[in-house]
Structure formats: structure tokens, C-alpha cells
Amino acid sequence: MLEALLEVLYPGRCAGCGRGPWPFCDACRDRVRPLAPPWCLRCGSPRWGARVTCRDCPPEPISVARAAFHFSGPVRAAVHRLKFAGWRPVARALGLAAAETWLGTGFPCEVVTWVPLSRRRRAERGFDQAEALARVVGRRLGVPVRRLLARARDDPLTQARRDRAGRLEAMRGRFTARTGVRGRVLLVDDVLTTGATASACAAALLEGGAARIGVLTAARALRLDGIVDVGSRPGLWLPGERLPGSRCQPRAKRPT
Numbered sequence: 001m002l003e004a005l006l007e008v009l010y011p012g013r014c015a016g017c018g019r020g021p022w023p024f025c026d027a028c029r030d031r032v033r034p035l036a037p038p039w040c041l042r043c044g045s046p047r048w049g050a051r052v053t054c055r056d057c058p059p060e061p062i063s064v065a066r067a068a069f070h071f072s073g074p075v076r077a078a079v080h081r082l083k084f085a086g087w088r089p090v091a092r093a094l095g096l097a098a099a100e101t102w103l104g105t106g107f108p109c110e111v112v113t114w115v116p117l118s119r120r121r122r123a124e125r126g127f128d129q130a131e132a133l134a135r136v137v138g139r140r141l142g143v144p145v146r147r148l149l150a151r152a153r154d155d156p157l158t159q160a161r162r163d164r165a166g167r168l169e170a171m172r173g174r175f176t177a178r179t180g181v182r183g184r185v186l187l188v189d190d191v192l193t194t195g196a197t198a199s200a201c202a203a204a205l206l207e208g209g210a211a212r213i214g215v216l217t218a219a220r221a222l223r224l225d226g227i228v229d230v231g232s233r234p235g236l237w238l239p240g241e242r243l244p245g246s247r248c249q250p251r252a253k254r255p256t
């Protein structure tokens with residue numbers, strides 16, 4: 001009984017493969033892809049050179065977005081363990097990595113909040129993974145964390161089955177924000193895909209009185225054509241580590 005409890009609180013096993021040492025074993029670290037400059041200044045998608053916007057930019061009214069990692073391999077597995085298997089310590093590892101990524105954006109914020117689960121989902125899972133990440137991020141940034149959003153109703157069609165325009169349309173009005181929100185808000189979630197959900201949250205927060213909205217996620221689903229890992233050092237940083245030398249960067253164009 002105690003052992004089972006400890007396993008949930010401190011899995012002690014690699015969040016990627018579930019076998020090696022916590023938080024990521026050497027083999028999994030080699031496959032983790034942090035997102036790093038040169039990148040799109042608005043959304044943090046790796047690019048050939050720094051630029052102001054890009055084809056991957058999330059929709060308005062998000063001002064700036066960043067994610068710590070590409071959503072693939074061990075990071076994808078870790079996010080799934082956090083969401084569906086209740087490995088809560090994963091939130092600390094991913095949340096700290098996200099906070100480190102955010103510190104380089106030059107977008108200060110007055111309050112941190114998160115994309116809330118529906119009440120039913122939250123009851124099913126017993127916790128909200130985005131809230132868990134937001135609490136780690138807020139602590140690291142030294143900014144208060146507040147529940148500012150509510151999910152109005154469940155979407156009968158899952159997001160995965162919609163195209164980009166369909167997702168945006170479906171998400172409109174799904175979130176309501178508290179009134180009296182002020183200043184720049186940092187909205188935290190686990191994964192950014194099309195940005196439709198984050199955009200709907202951002203719109204609600206602005207309506208509630210926020211000035212600007214930044215979005216920070218642990219991972220981001222991106223097409224990585226033309227983007228590869230460079231360098232040989234494993235590209236993951238975790239509490240107590242120095243920033244890595246190896247990140248996800250554009251590959252030099254091959255002569256054709």
C-alpha cells in the first residue's frame with residue numbers, strides 16, 4: 001500500500017520509457033528535443049533565423065508563446081504519464097523546464113493561470129495537469145498563480161477530430177474568465193497544438209480585463225521538417241542542471 005503510494009508520488013522511474021532512472025534515463029534524454037533559438041520571436045518555433053512571426057504561429061489574441069520541448073518521444077510519454085497515469089512529479093520536471101524557457105522571452109507577467117479541465121475530467125483524473133504545471137511555473141517565476149478561467153461546457157467532438165478552423169470555431173465561448181483580471185497574464189497548459197484552446201482562453205481573459213496574454217506549455221506539437229538536433233550533449237535540462245548545449249535547431253540547408 002505504502003509502496004503503491006510512493007510509486008505515484010515519486011515514481012523513481014524514467015518518465016519516458018518507464019524503466020530507467022527518474023526523471024529521464026540517458027537513452028531517453030538523447031531523444032528529448034528542447035525548442036531553442038533561432039526561433040520565431042512570437043511563438044518560439046525553431047526557424048532558420050530569428051523572425052517576428054511564422055507559419056506555426058498560434059492564432060490571435062495570443063501575444064507570445066513558448067514551449068520547452070517538442071511534443072514527441074520521451075516528452076510525449078512523460079506528458080501522457082502526467083495526464084493519464086497520475087505521475088505528478090512529472091509536472092515539476094516539465095514545469096521547471098518551461099519556466100526556464102519563459103525567462104528568455106522578455107515578456108514579464110503579473111499573474112500565472114492555466115487552461116482548466118472541465119469539472120468532469122478533473123473529477124475523473126483527480127487533478128488538473130495544467131494547474132500542476134502552472135503552480136511550478138509561478139513559483140519559479142515568483143509570480144502569483146490564480147484560477148482565472150472556467151470551462152463552460154464539454155465539447156462533444158474531441159479536438160483531435162477537427163481541422164484548424166473547426167477547432168477555433170468550436171472553442172469560441174468555451175471558456176469564461178473572472179472579471180477584474182489585470183495586467184499581463186501567463187497562461188500555462190501541457191501541450192500547444194493548433195493553439196485554438198489557448199486562443200479561446202486568451203480571448204476570455206482579455207474580455208475579463210487582462211492587458212496581454214502569453215502562453216507557456218511544456219511541449220509543442222510541430223512539424224519538424226528541416227529541424228534536427230545539433231551537438232552531442234543530451235538536450236534536456238532539469239532542476240539543478242546547467243543549460244544544455246544541444247537544442248532543437250534548424251539544420252543547415254543542403255545544396256540542391
Ligand SMILES: [Zn+2]
Pocket residue numbers: 014015016017018019020024025026027028029
Ligand atoms: Zn527512459
Ligand SMILES: [Zn+2]
Pocket residue numbers: 040041042043044045052053054055056057058
Ligand atoms: Zn511563430
